Amino acid sequence: MIKNIFRNKKSSATVCLNMDKQKRYEALVRAWHQDLYRYAYWLCHDPHIAEDLVQETCLRAWKSLDSLQDDNAAKAWLITILRRENARRFERKQFDLVDIDDHHIADTKPSVEMDTEQYLLHRLIMKLAPEYREPLILQVMAGFNGDEIAGILNLNRNTVMTRLFRARNQLKEQLEKKPTQKGNHHG
Numbered sequence: 001m002i003k004n005i006f007r008n009k010k011s012s013a014t015v016c017l018n019m020d021k022q023k024r025y026e027a028l029v030r031a032w033h034q035d036l037y038r039y040a041y042w043l044c045h046d047p048h049i050a051e052d053l054v055q056e057t058c059l060r061a062w063k064s065l066d067s068l069q070d071d072n073a074a075k076a077w078l079i080t081i082l083r084r085e086n087a088r089r090f091e092r093k094q095f096d097l098v099d100i101d102d103h104h105i106a107d108t109k110p111s112v113e114m115d116t117e118q119y120l121l122h123r124l125i126m127k128l129a130p131e132y133r134e135p136l137i138l139q140v141m142a143g144f145n146g147d148e149i150a151g152i153l154n155l156n157r158n159t160v161m162t163r164l165f166r167a168r169n170q171l172k173e174q175l176e177k178k179p180t181q182k183g184n185h186h187g
Helices: 002-007 012-044 047-063 071-092 116-127 130-140 146-153 157-185
Strands: none
Touching: 012 047, 012 071, 012 130, 047 071, 071 146, 116 130, 116 157, 130 146, 130 157, 146 157
16 A cells, blocks of 8 residues: 555656746745735735735645746736735625624724825825726836736726826825815815
8 A cells, every 4th residue: 555655656857846846936925925915905904814815825826836937927927816816805705794883983094103195195095996096006016017007907008007197197186185175174
């Protein structure tokens, strides 16, 4: 019986190939782990869920590393895996309904320590429609260009560029409106 177990072993060439795969995988994780975490955090706003998403992304990346043909496309490949993992999170999730009167709602105003401008910008970005917010975050946070964003989101490059343009214009309009709104409230 023990002889049968050892007969099914793969050749030593496979072991070397797996070692190369492991080194390649470790290099990818080292290079892109922080970017993956930052993007995951932007998607879910929870550090624990972001860590779980990155871990699931890394697991799926390991399993399908052989499908990555070009290491230059690794970042876009990993972000795509992360987006799909985030979507899977909602497919599996069963929402529990609760009575809103039984729960205290936390105050979402910024703390004194939080940078007000950063908080305002974050709030304005999160108010953008998802079709404008996601390409903008991919460009600003992850550093992707229009072609890469188009590949990740499965959109035409021109559509992505239009959405980026509109997102920036909407942010600009909202930022220009803010000082006048404050002035009107304070007299």
